[in-house]
Amino acid sequence: MHYLRDVLRLRVGGKFVAVLPGGAEGPARLEPVGETLGARLIELHPGAARPPVQVLLYAALLKHKGFELLLEKCTEVGAAEIVPVLTDRVVVEPRPERLAAQVERWNRITEAAGRQCQSPSVPPVREPLEWPAALAHWQAQGVPGIIFALPAEGPLPPLREVLSDLRGADRLALFIGPEGDFTPAEVAAGLAAGLRPASLGDRVLRAETAAVVATALVVYDLAADRPTPPSADLGHPSRGGRGLGEG
16 A cells, blocks of 8 residues: 555556456456545456566675676566575675564565566565575476576586476576586586576676576576467565556
């Protein structure tokens, strides 16, 4: 309600599109409920379809603004889930006493980004995992995984070449390192666990840029040759939407 009242500045009678957790949506109207405001759905119909490929993003923690930018933009381009990772070269780690509040803030950022781009779903942001735990978490998902790291010896295969072997995958994990990249030991552990190395090209990208580029390329490339899945089911309204104006 804060978003509708204070950001979109809607008043009683103002209309907006309500987006439900399952992705269904429909026009709604603000109405008075006692001394506060409520929303009445006018009609409900299936919303936009989810991307046919789910990207699980394992992203090393970055400095404050860089990681928040990563969360926002990766949500916009279609990440399905984001797992912060603590690696040897991570510069800033959340204090234990502030961890719950930090994770809550991260999820508010992805929710706001999903609302802004009218996404039918919002990627949950999990609690940070140490590198070995992140690899174990990925292995438990049973999905292919790709690690992006600066090559220690010789060029890495380009991402498109790696994706050509994964055409049937509907879920894929991506691992992005911190500002100083993964250490050689972390790369070795990832490869031993089954991750595939890949390159985003000759340029050295900032970590947050690499995460956005990789996510967007994977969603686009693997989704290009398959049909879009059905639109989301109808359900109960819970989260806000975009304004339609007064009236």
